[in-house]
Amino acid sequence: MRLKAIHHVEFTVRNLDKLENFAKDFGLVAVERSDERLIMRTRGGDSYCYVANKGDGNRLLAVGFEVEDETSLDEAIQRHGARDLGAMPFGGGRGVALSDPDGNEIVLMYGVKRRKSEASYPELLINTPFQKQRFGHSQYPRETGPAQLWRLGHVGLFVKSFAATAKWYGDVLGLIGSDIYHIPGQPQVQIVGFFRLDRGDEYVDHHALAFMQDDRGGCHHISFEAQDFEAQNRTHRYLARKEYESIWGVGRHPHGSHVFDVWRSPDGARFETFSDTDLFRASDGTNYHDISTITLDEWVDDGPERYFA
Numbered sequence: 001m002r003l004k005a006i007h008h009v010e011f012t013v014r015n016l017d018k019l020e021n022f023a024k025d026f027g028l029v030a031v032e033r034s035d036e037r038l039i040m041r042t043r044g045g046d047s048y049c050y051v052a053n054k055g056d057g058n059r060l061l062a063v064g065f066e067v068e069d070e071t072s073l074d075e076a077i078q079r080h081g082a083r084d085l086g087a088m089p090f091g092g093g094r095g096v097a098l099s100d101p102d103g104n105e106i107v108l109m110y111g112v113k114r115r116k117s118e119a120s121y122p123e124l125l126i127n128t129p130f131q132k133q134r135f136g137h138s139q140y141p142r143e144t145g146p147a148q149l150w151r152l153g154h155v156g157l158f159v160k161s162f163a164a165t166a167k168w169y170g171d172v173l174g175l176i177g178s179d180i181y182h183i184p185g186q187p188q189v190q191i192v193g194f195f196r197l198d199r200g201d202e203y204v205d206h207h208a209l210a211f212m213q214d215d216r217g218g219c220h221h222i223s224f225e226a227q228d229f230e231a232q233n234r235t236h237r238y239l240a241r242k243e244y245e246s247i248w249g250v251g252r253h254p255h256g257s258h259v260f261d262v263w264r265s266p267d268g269a270r271f272e273t274f275s276d277t278d279l280f281r282a283s284d285g286t287n288y289h290d291i292s293t294i295t296l297d298e299w300v301d302d303g304p305e306r307y308f309a
């Protein structure tokens with residue numbers, strides 16, 4: 001099975017109007033809206049990356065991945081008992097659906113349409129003590145407003161059994177552990193892990209999925225790529241002025257190295273921006289850590305209690 005990229009997430013939410021306002025302030029762009037459904041995209045060329053259906057609360061319905069070839073869909077049906085979804089209702093392509101050990105629906109798709117990526121702000125020109133690249137002018141101006149988001153990057157899931165989840169995603173989707181945390185003194189009891197796609201020699205994000213063992217199940221957070229930390233800090237200020245609830249950040253994770261900023265949606269879901277993530281190949285291995293040695297934010301001592309609450 002050759003996965004190409006994580007593609008979208010689908011949820012139910014209680015109030016589509018409130019969610020749409022929040023998601024637009026956060027940086028997503030509405031593609032389609034009815035009384036029952038909201039579909040949103042980033043500016044990076046996806047035809048959609050986030051779907052919300054009107055329902056009785058914040059609940060994960062599906063995580064979608066693009067696969068490299070149509071053969072991978074047939075392989076999912078024949079080897080793993082995937083359900084054929086046929087033509088996808090939105091964005092084109094054909095899909096199949098699997099259930100992970102927690103019953104989350106994993107949709108695999110081939111032939112999904114893309115759109116043209118939009119123009120970004122000019123890249124920051126950073127002057128350090130050792131290298132100068134900005135002469136005779138200030139940084140190019142940017143607005144303080146919704147983030148320009150470029151793609152869905154990863155999803156964090158609460159899972160009932162980390163071991164069963166890691167095995168299933170490894171066996172079925174070929175995911176590879178990048179960093180895995182075990183309980184103090186017991187390397188065999190693993191409870192948190194960051195998993196990347198297997199794209200062979202191609203460099204991919206440090207993780208496309210993160211798993212945290214927790215009986216609550218469901219989605220922990222969804223994360224979209226912002227241009228850089230400048231964009232994240234500006235949007236942090238914008239969202240704070242709008243009196244949304246900041247959950248955690250702006251900070252930097254030790255594993256993946258990415259800069260993160262997490263906000264709560266009106267339905268209680270965690271929406272994250274990230275930038276500057278590490279890239280790994282399939283051959284770059286897996287690192288294991290005692291969870292008691294981990295600092296989750298490298299920049300401040302603000303603990304992650306609200307993040308996991």
Ligand SMILES: [Fe+2]
Pocket residue numbers: 154156221223260272274
């Ligand atoms: Fe994240």
